Amino acid sequence: xxxxxxxxxxxxxxxxxxxxxxxxxxxxxxxxxxxxxxxxxxxxxxxxxxxxxxxxxxxxxxxxxxxxxxxxxxxxxxxxxxxxxxxxxxxxxxxxxxxxxxxxxxxxxxxxxxxxxxxxxxxxxxxxxxxxxxxxxxxxxxxxxxxxxxxxxxxxxxxxxxxxxxxxxxxxxxxxxxxxxxxxxxxxxxxxxxxxxxxxxxxxxxxxxxxxxxxxxxxxxxxxxxxxxxxxxxxxxxxxxxxxxxxxxxxxxxxxxxxxxxxxxxxxxxxxxxxxxxxxxxxxxxxxxxxxxxxxxxxxxxxxxxxxxxxxxxxxxxxxxxxxxxxxxxxx
Numbered sequence: 514x515x516x517x518x519x520x521x522x523x524x525x526x527x528x529x530x531x532x533x534x535x536x537x538x539x540x541x542x543x544x545x546x547x548x549x550x551x552x553x554x555x556x557x558x559x560x561x562x563x564x565x566x567x568x569x570x571x572x573x574x575x576x577x578x579x580x581x582x583x584x585x586x587x588x589x590x591x592x593x594x595x596x597x598x599x600x601x602x603x604x605x606x607x608x609x610x611x612x613x614x615x616x617x618x619x620x621x622x623x624x625x626x627x628x629x630x631x632x633x634x635x636x637x638x639x640x641x642x643x644x645x646x647x648x649x650x651x652x653x654x655x656x657x658x659x660x661x662x663x664x665x666x667x668x669x670x671x672x673x674x675x676x677x678x679x680x681x682x683x684x685x686x687x688x689x690x691x692x693x694x695x696x697x698x699x700x701x702x703x704x705x706x707x708x709x710x711x712x713x714x715x716x717x718x719x720x721x722x723x724x725x726x727x728x729x730x731x732x733x734x735x736x737x738x739x740x741x742x743x744x745x746x747x748x749x750x751x752x753x754x755x756x757x758x759x760x761x762x763x764x765x766x767x768x769x770x771x772x773x774x775x776x777x778x779x780x781x782x783x784x785x786x787x788x789x790x791x792x793x794x795x796x797x798x799x800x801x802x803x804x805x806x807x808x809x810x811x812x813x814x815x816x817x818x819x820x821x822x823x824x825x826x827x828x829x830x831x832x833x834x835x836x837x838x839x840x841x842x843x844x845x
Contacts, residue, residue, distance in 0.1 A: 593634020709790025
């Protein structure tokens, strides 16, 4: 029997250690401990001073099968941004400020050049969120993944004032729904996209499909710092489940969202997907964000001012209102 060791079995520990050293500059949180540890430390004391009753908010998510296209077209940096966006955008829906982020990368064979691009994307996404990269894990798993395959997961922690958590409970009929535009499909629906479009069409539309998920942290936190909870009633990140499940997730019993789909123009890529896949309206609005990546439900009296403010960052629209209804979504 031939001599074996861990490296011959497909796991290169030395290469992994070198990769960790190489990405050290991307770890942006101030170190508390001077030596390596088995966990990451975060000094919460100074931040907690700004809150009367701070509550920790957490989120974990991945990029999904968009990774298939990223790997095919070697667009690794963009999915690093996606990974951050999928987590920090969820955090802000509760009115929380993202604090720190950890990533998990699993791969068939450790390719430092590829992994550095991913971490660079993570760093870019975190810079858009004023959030720190605290640490992570890289797992080389031959036999589980092909040599050129990898999977990503992220974990984010934020903080909110307990009395100012955005939970939708103050929502009432007449409140307005503001939709903030997306950059494209973001990181949802790619299993369906890969069925709806053929190989040539995926190549043709790759730039639209691979646009990184838009990060809404800064404009939303700025909005929350200027308006009271009575004005900002609810925030929803339009991801998997889209309008039928994600937009309505924050709506209390007895109320629904009356959404006018004519109030904005979906990105062209969605029309291509719908046409090529022969998908109906329910399918499209159940899977894709259709050009609206985040919704903010606000008091009617402040809607126009808030819309003007949000438009300074990303194109935004009043796309509907809250109504009394047994149905959670009325799409017209």
